């Protein structure tokens with residue numbers, strides 16, 4: 001299995017081991033060791049929650065520098081819909097798109113265009129699926145990875161259609177070659193302007209395809225200040241935008257689901273809510289739904305840690321911007337026979353499925369795994385159940401698991417250690433007596 005390449009990491013000398021991030025990690029991937037945080041990389045889903053929680057900026061997202069656009073002859077910008085929510089008083093998407101051209105890109109292709117196509121394909125997919133099957137959106141890579149490590153039984157429910165950024169990258173590359181036949185593949189650089197580290201990780205570890213058509217990922221926060229200054233000088237922007245309100249709506253929670261024109265949906269955001277919804281689905285406690293949209297960040301992609309603006313302010317701005325847009329500008333081509341005969345092209349479906357990633361599994365052998373589970377339960381009961389974090393694990397149960405895995409010992413628990421010292425002292429005193 002190829003090694004997973006992460007986009008979230010720790011700057012060790014900024015970390016003072018305060019434990020703020022420890023308890024918020026959805027996969028219990030963080031431990032405090034020797035006074036600073038350590039990420040258990042095999043568990044990390046690059047959701048960015050620890051970046052949001054760290055008051056000392058010790059956690060960071062890694063992405064490509066703006067200068068990397070110079071590496072290609074023909075540079076295409078793929079702005080995420082969330083980018084448009086960063087600017088105050090924006091009433092025309094073309095200011096941002098023209099700003100990107102002025103910045104140095106040769107072409108722009110809105111990810112929102114890919115989103116509108118994915119909305120159409122999803123409608124077709126829901127129409128053709130077996131009745132009763134629940135479909136879970138695969139657009140948020142942090143959620144998809146969370147499902148693959150923590151909810152294996154739900155892998156089969158993931159929507160097997162390429163995410164908007166992938167579809168946009170493929171179409172943009174194809175269009176560039178059609179318009180400029182002299183370009184070789186390696187001349188073209190496709191740059192996604194991303195709101196979150198999970199999407200950086202997606203490009204390095206694509207889901208459902210072998211290789212992403214995106215070459216580099218830039219951060220919205222990096223390009224924002226350059227764009228602000230460039231945009232202030234643009235008087236009459238060229239008409240470049242080709243998206244409607246459906247595509248832009250994908251930036252916030254509910255945008256993807258409401259574009260399906262089907263009431264039987266649930267849309268949730270924030271990693272803790274996402275986990276609760278997935279738990280409920282796994283336990284069979286949710287019925288009557290056809291589609292579930294889940295976003296790891298609060299508010300959806302506008303809440304990603306690589307944005308500059310508050311998610312709810314961004315969402316309100318996009319709401320205003322949508323008033324100037326048509327419903328949708330990107331459609332699945334009609335086949336002979338009209339609307340009812342529309343089909344999902346094979347090249348927009350996943351090439352490979354998402355598989356269970358057994359990083360939380362205790363042992364390959366079921367008997368051994370059950371024995372270890374028993375040990376964990378016994379040890380957990382012996383701890384004070386305070387979940388104080390002073391042992392460096394997020395909970396007493398997590399410490400018990402670390403001990404059973406051979407990664408910690410019982411003395412890590414301060415209370416246990418004190419009890420041990422106390423009984424040693426008492427033993428010594430009674431021997432002295």
Ligand code: SF4
Pocket residue numbers: 008024025026027028029030039043044045046047048049050051
């Ligand atoms: S990015 Fe998310 S999964 Fe990874 S360590 Fe941080 S909080 Fe945990």
Ligand code: SF4
Pocket residue numbers: 010014015016017018019020021022036037053054055056057058059
């Ligand atoms: S929140 Fe986590 S990474 Fe930040 S200083 Fe505290 S322990 Fe270190």
